[in-house]
Amino acid sequence: MSPPLVHRLRKALVTLVASAAIALVPFAALPARAAPGEAAAAPAAGAGYWHTNGRQILDAENRPVRMAGVNWFGFETADYVTHGLWSRDYKSMMDQMKSLGYNTIRMPYSDDIFKNTVPNGITYANGLNTDLKDLTSLQVMDKIVDYAGAIGLKIVLDRHRPDSSAQSALWYTASVPESTWITNLKALAARYQGNTAVVGIDLHNEPHDPACWGCGDTSIDWRLAAERAGNAVLSVNPQLLILVEGVQTVDGQSNWWGGNLSGAAKAPVRLSVANRLVYSAHDYATSVAQQPWFSDPSFPANMPAIWDKNWGYLFKQNIAPVWLGEFGTTLQSSVDQKWLAALVDYLRPTSVHGADSFQWTFWSWNPDSGDTGGILKDDWQTVDTAKDGYLASIKAPAFGGGGGDTTAPSAPSGLKVTGTTSSSVSLSWSASTDDTAVTGYDVYRGTGKVGASTGPSFTDTGLTAGTRYDYTVRARDAAGNISPASASVAATTSGSGGGSSGCSASYKVSSDWGSGFNADVTVTNTGSTATKSWEVTWTWAGNQAVSGMWNASFTQVGKAVTARNADHNGSIAAGSSTSFGFGAAPGGAGTPALVCRTS
Numbered sequence: 305m306s307p308p309l310v311h312r313l314r315k316a317l318v319t320l321v322a323s324a325a326i327a328l329v330p331f332a333a334l335p336a337r338a339a340p341g342e343a344a345a346a347p348a349a350g351a352g353y354w355h356t357n358g359r360q361i362l363d364a365e366n367r368p369v370r371m372a373g374v375n376w377f378g379f380e381t382a383d384y385v386t387h388g389l390w391s392r393d394y395k396s397m398m399d400q401m402k403s404l405g406y407n408t409i410r411m412p413y414s415d416d417i418f419k420n421t422v423p424n425g426i427t428y429a430n431g432l433n434t435d436l437k438d439l440t441s442l443q444v445m446d447k448i449v450d451y452a453g454a455i456g457l458k459i460v461l462d463r464h465r466p467d468s469s470a471q472s473a474l475w476y477t478a479s480v481p482e483s484t485w486i487t488n489l490k491a492l493a494a495r496y497q498g499n500t501a502v503v504g505i506d507l508h509n510e511p512h513d514p515a516c517w518g519c520g521d522t523s524i525d526w527r528l529a530a531e532r533a534g535n536a537v538l539s540v541n542p543q544l545l546i547l548v549e550g551v552q553t554v555d556g557q558s559n560w561w562g563g564n565l566s567g568a569a570k571a572p573v574r575l576s577v578a579n580r581l582v583y584s585a586h587d588y589a590t591s592v593a594q595q596p597w598f599s600d601p602s603f604p605a606n607m608p609a610i611w612d613k614n615w616g617y618l619f620k621q622n623i624a625p626v627w628l629g630e631f632g633t634t635l636q637s638s639v640d641q642k643w644l645a646a647l648v649d650y651l652r653p654t655s656v657h658g659a660d661s662f663q664w665t666f667w668s669w670n671p672d673s674g675d676t677g678g679i680l681k682d683d684w685q686t687v688d689t690a691k692d693g694y695l696a697s698i699k700a701p702a703f704g705g706g707g708g709d710t711t712a713p714s715a716p717s718g719l720k721v722t723g724t725t726s727s728s729v730s731l732s733w734s735a736s737t738d739d740t741a742v743t744g745y746d747v748y749r750g751t752g753k754v755g756a757s758t759g760p761s762f763t764d765t766g767l768t769a770g771t772r773y774d775y776t777v778r779a780r781d782a783a784g785n786i787s788p789a790s791a792s793v794a795a796t797t798s799g800s801g802g803g804s805s806g807c808s809a810s811y812k813v814s815s816d817w818g819s820g821f822n823a824d825v826t827v828t829n830t831g832s833t834a835t836k837s838w839e840v841t842w843t844w845a846g847n848q849a850v851s852g853m854w855n856a857s858f859t860q861v862g863k864a865v866t867a868r869n870a871d872h873n874g875s876i877a878a879g880s881s882t883s884f885g886f887g888a889a890p891g892g893a894g895t896p897a898l899v900c901r902t903s
Contacts, residue, residue, distance in 0.1 A: 350407075350458065350703025353543035354503050355579040358622040360660060361545070368659035370700035371458065373408030374401060374669040374679060375630060380414040380464035384441040385423035386448065387670050388684045390854045393432045393753055395451055399786045401669065402455055404679070404692060405699040409457055410629055410665040411448070412464030412509065415480050417441040418488050429857040429870045430754040442495070453501030456702045460547060460665070461492055462506040462629070474515055475508040475529050482529070486536045493540040504545030506584060506629060507533045510562035512552035517564070518571030526551050527571055535576045542577045547627060549584045550615065562586045565615040572623070582625045582663070585615035587647065589633035589640040592675045598639050604646040611650055619662060632667035632676035635691055644694050653697040666695060671851055672887060674817065682851035682889050683860070713738035713779035716745060716760070716790040726769035729795040732761040736779035736787055748776045748789070750859030768839060768901060772796045772861060806831025807876075807900040809840045820851070820889035825867070827883065827900060829876040835902040837874040840867045842896040848888045856884035
């Protein structure tokens, strides 16, 4: 899937032929789960490296597992890091994934991150992402992988693009040859060897025309290239899963990019290590592109036969596990709603089939995917409960992580404001409970973490007079488990506000694609001395909402937005300027009146 602002209409004109549904091969039922509290319980499912057996994926203890997760993209873009870190802490984001019942992250990247790139779009203000400061992209990836392992999430690394500029039909380009692709795949295999949070590598995202399957031309035969790359990865770490996507066209019949695996029946991928191959398909709805099957009179009853033909047969004939690595929709049309309901049913409900099911990762966690949106809404905090609800029946248990305590504390209750001044707000709340012990509390102003406390009280300082602020609190324990957020409380500092006069702000829309836009704001110190901090406020005329901000932190209450400096740009010399940017939706916002304050 293409990332925001560079997404493209998928080319997939399809000639359908009649295809009978492939009969389901009988498969042994899953063993019964151990009763709670049963003595000598085995490690939690998902332990160690994984391998395959027929259509199932098994953990190191030979227990079947089901990947049920999300795509969290960004490393493949010019930001060189997963998106959303401009407004939230990465651990908070991953905790939320786990709390919603997702157990796997597919993490796209481009080969650019092997060039010692430094991430863009990470905020360190208000205590966010502090352990990511001054790290390269690969070092940030290390942090994400390590935290995933600590909380029981698994990672599949996805070579999404040769570079950050665009997707490619083939696995190589003039500037990124096959040798570079393979060298970097091997480097990742070596980097995470022994770290079982990384269970596999998706070799290349969405091969498409002129890529072929089994044609024998080494310059375009994706099946042969996948063998070369997969075996290279296994030469470094023979325990990784190798995930191989389909192509677009096989025998003159087309499907979604990466979604046609019909050629694997006659020309399977051959790897040097047995029981490591997982086939991967992609499938989408009309919000990505219109396809002939959506207008078939029998839709959606026609869809299972199409899925069977292109990739489902591999699972149903017990050939190999099948992972639906991407599928998504804005969910706005009734056709898309019917498509998603049919697909979820086809992927097999966990309550009925357990881990004897298709694997999957939904596109996407991010709200800033232009043609699908995400599980999160544009504030990078609120869950799209409609999308998440469709996926409920195919979610699966989290995997063992961190070695022990995985129970989060209770949410703090009774959050209240105990005092305000012109520059501070004091808070208190009732202590949380935990199965071991609560070790502290994290305090959030809007979506940004502003501080931590070992006890049930906190004072937030350095605020602007006469300004409203919204707070929540989360508890944490020694194992790093984070509680749900408390109920929100609002506080308004005393005084008339305004700070010192001494700054101006100008606003420019850099791009507007209808459903959203990006804008840049320049803050100029018009005073005679350097600023210590600044904030810019405005009120939308319409229903726009900021989805993310870089080089500043923000809060939005209704139509009112407040942007505050990041750690690195609060000080502006007299007569000098700094800037920040943001994304928002929908588009067509016009130019709001900006108010700038400094201190």
